[in-house]
Amino acid sequence: MMNDICIVGAGLWGSSAARHASVPGRKVCLIGLSEPHEKDRPSRDIFASHYDAARSVRKYEGSDHFRSLMTMRAFKGLQELEATTGIQLNAPTGHIFYGKDIESIVVPIVKEKGDLLTAEGVRERYPFLDTSRYGDTAMLFPVDGGLANPRMIVHAQQKAAALQGCDIIDDVVDSVEELGDHTHGEPVMRVLTKKGRRLLAKKVLLCTGAFTQLKDLLPPSTKLDFVIDGTFTVRLEVGEGDLKKLCNMPTLTSFTDFEHNCYILPPIKYPDGKYYVKLGPGYQDQRRLTTLKEVKAWFLSKPDPKLVEKYRDLLLSIIKGFNPVSVKTDMCVCSRTPTTLPYCDMVSPRLGLAIGGNGFGAMLSDEVGRMAAEMIAGGENWNRDIPREMLKAQFVTPPSNL
Numbered sequence: 001m002m003n004d005i006c007i008v009g010a011g012l013w014g015s016s017a018a019r020h021a022s023v024p025g026r027k028v029c030l031i032g033l034s035e036p037h038e039k040d041r042p043s044r045d046i047f048a049s050h051y052d053a054a055r056s057v058r059k060y061e062g063s064d065h066f067r068s069l070m071t072m073r074a075f076k077g078l079q080e081l082e083a084t085t086g087i088q089l090n091a092p093t094g095h096i097f098y099g100k101d102i103e104s105i106v107v108p109i110v111k112e113k114g115d116l117l118t119a120e121g122v123r124e125r126y127p128f129l130d131t132s133r134y135g136d137t138a139m140l141f142p143v144d145g146g147l148a149n150p151r152m153i154v155h156a157q158q159k160a161a162a163l164q165g166c167d168i169i170d171d172v173v174d175s176v177e178e179l180g181d182h183t184h185g186e187p188v189m190r191v192l193t194k195k196g197r198r199l200l201a202k203k204v205l206l207c208t209g210a211f212t213q214l215k216d217l218l219p220p221s222t223k224l225d226f227v228i229d230g231t232f233t234v235r236l237e238v239g240e241g242d243l244k245k246l247c248n249m250p251t252l253t254s255f256t257d258f259e260h261n262c263y264i265l266p267p268i269k270y271p272d273g274k275y276y277v278k279l280g281p282g283y284q285d286q287r288r289l290t291t292l293k294e295v296k297a298w299f300l301s302k303p304d305p306k307l308v309e310k311y312r313d314l315l316l317s318i319i320k321g322f323n324p325v326s327v328k329t330d331m332c333v334c335s336r337t338p339t340t341l342p343y344c345d346m347v348s349p350r351l352g353l354a355i356g357g358n359g360f361g362a363m364l365s366d367e368v369g370r371m372a373a374e375m376i377a378g379g380e381n382w383n384r385d386i387p388r389e390m391l392k393a394q395f396v397t398p399p400s401n402l
């Protein structure tokens with residue numbers, strides 16, 4: 001059967017695109033893998049960047065004008081999704097940027113929403129937080145930001161998409177190809193899967209995150225300017241006493257010396273029933289990965305113990321008097337574009353993509369999914385006031401039809 005739109009990649013962006021694309025009279029399918037159980041991980045080669053219990057999600061991203069416009073819309077979109085599905089997605093803890101000269105880093109549309117503080121001012125509001133070692137400025141966003149569970153966002157988006165008629169298929173796509181000589185006269189896209197499915201669609205949208213160039217999804221010889229960085233998180237278990245003390249802790253992001261940049265999340269309940277404070281590096285201490293084999297090996301590995309110690313110490317230098325019960329780590333990958341903005345673009349008249357979270361993909365997810373859904377459906381004003389040029393895919397080797 002012919003699909004109008006086939007969306008490949010059932011992660012944060014693909015699931016959002018599926019919800020926004022599924023309108024009456026349009027046949028849409030979403031194809032991607034559900035999260036593997038621990039025991040199945042070694043036999044997987046495709047993973048995802050959203051396998052976690054929390055992401056920092058805020059209305060005002062802050063460091064880029066266009067990204068902030070997108071997060072403002074995405075935040076509203078998540079609130080609407082919460083209302084439609086009845087699934088709670090946000091925990092409004094508030095957010096703090098801290099570090100050096102924060103006022104000059106935060107973009108004007110966001111600045112007016114935050115409270116400019118000194119490190120001492122942070123300490124007055126949150127006596128257990130001391131950011132002074134990393135700079136004397138901070139900006140607090142007491143509302144409109146906090147934590148969201150990425151697994152629950154994916155679940156809610158897919159629930160809403162399915163209710164709107166979207167067909168959701170649990171499989172890996174091995175190849176996407178345009179067939180020029182289809183019997184109906186028009187060229188058609190053919191999607192072949194690992195489990196042997198053969199799907200036909202008028203258009204295909206790739207929302208395959210870091211894995212986009214690791215299967216045959218793009219036209220032959222095409223190479224995007226798009227990289228994968230292996231990264232990790234360090235989680236410190238919070239005991240009962242500390243849990244009470246940290247109960248009003250916000251999410252934090254730093255702009256300080258390169259080697260100390262990080263994001264920090266307040267206590268989060270993980271599937272093992274325990275609470276952890278989590279942090280991860282900014283752009284530093286990551287490993288560039290290029291092949292499927294390297295990415296798989298990264299997901300199945302552990303971070304360098306010296307780096308785990310570095311980030312544990314960094315966290316303990318900020319959260320005063322915290323006595324972690326244990327230390328855990330998780331591996332992940334971050335996809336990066338040279339623009340630091342998502343690529344939301346058509347690669348050919350029948351193939352589009354929405355990829356490149358650059359570490360902001362959860363807070364952007366609902367809006368990028370909406371833009372991509374309207375773009376692939378042929379909508380005119382999908383990008384609203386964000387110039388398409390800013391979202392255009394850049395290539396090392398462009399597809400031959402460009």
Ligand SMILES: Cc1cc2nc3c(=O)[nH]c(=O)nc-3n(C[C@H](O)[C@H](O)[C@H](O)COP(=O)(O)OP(=O)(O)OC[C@H]3O[C@@H](n4cnc5c(N)ncnc54)[C@H](O)[C@@H]3O)c2cc1C
Nearest residue numbers: 009011012013048049056173209211332357360361362363
């Ligand atoms: C450690 C870490 C912390 C982060 N923290 C934050 C944060 O606090 N706030 C924030 O906003 N963002 C954060 N991010 C970024 C955010 O999680 C990602 O940008 C986001 O997951 C990107 O969404 P996506 O849909 O593009 O990719 P993904 O969520 O990875 O989804 C892509 C999906 O496509 C599937 N797929 C790929 N190839 C195929 C194929 N061939 N066939 C079928 N399916 C396929 C994958 O299995 C996956 O399900 C963090 C990322 C990491 C790694």
